[in-house]
Amino acid sequence: MWTVDWGDAPTWLAFLAASLAGFTAYKVYGVESRRDETAAKLQAQRDDDAIRSQASVVAAWYTRRAYEVTAPGAGTETRHGWGVAIANGSGVPVYDVQVDFYFSSPLINDGEPSGPRGSVTRRVLPPGSHFFLAKESMLRDVDDRSLYLVSLKFRDSSNRRWMRTVTGELLPDA
The missing domain is CATH 1.20.5 (Single alpha-helices involved in coiled-coils or other helix-helix interfaces)
Known part of the structure; x- marks a missing residue:
């Protein structure tokens, strides 16, 4: 064995x-x-x-503001108008800014915003707070201006494109 x-x-x-x-x-x-x-x-x-970092401190919203109009021979007059307020909270400009205006009503398209009714564009937006009037042709004859929304597109100082949707969400823009 x-x-x-x-x-x-x-x-x-x-x-x-x-x-x-x-x-x-x-x-x-x-x-x-x-x-x-x-x-x-x-x-x-x-x-x-x-x-x-830069894109996160750039925002836009629909609002009403007072502004001054100077007419020749008539002096300065204060008016109120609807438009877009844009805040660039960064320390440097943003570029190729486009704000689109939308109308949203619970009675139309189940409250989904309509297609853009118009836009405001600026090549350069320096740091700070800015206001741009909406053209009267973009506005509907409604009393509740809260039904207006805006979206924002811009290019940051690092040449990246961004979009802030009508709900405020920040997304890279293709």
Whole structure:
């Protein structure tokens, strides 16, 4: 009859030590991989925040403001008009600004905004708060001006294009 040689104690100890080392390396690899993934996600979030930093402080809304009109020989007159207020809260200008005016009524298209009724464009919009009148031809004869919405498109100082929807959501613009 023949017998199987299972080795001696030092061989078994070496085998157990190598197995333990392999298992430990596997676990450490898993921990480091998860740490690297978390760091990559955080870096991507920081990069996204940096990309959006200027765009996130540019907004527009429909409002009514007082403005002055100077007529030759008649002096200055204060009037009130509807239009768009645009705030550029960044420290640098934005470019190729386009504001589209929409009309939204619960009685029309289930409250979905109509197609653009008109627009205001500016090549450069410096930092600060700005107001631009809507053309009378864009306005409907309604009492509730809250039914008007605006969307905003612009290019930031890093040459990225952005769009702020009628609901205020900031999206990259193709």
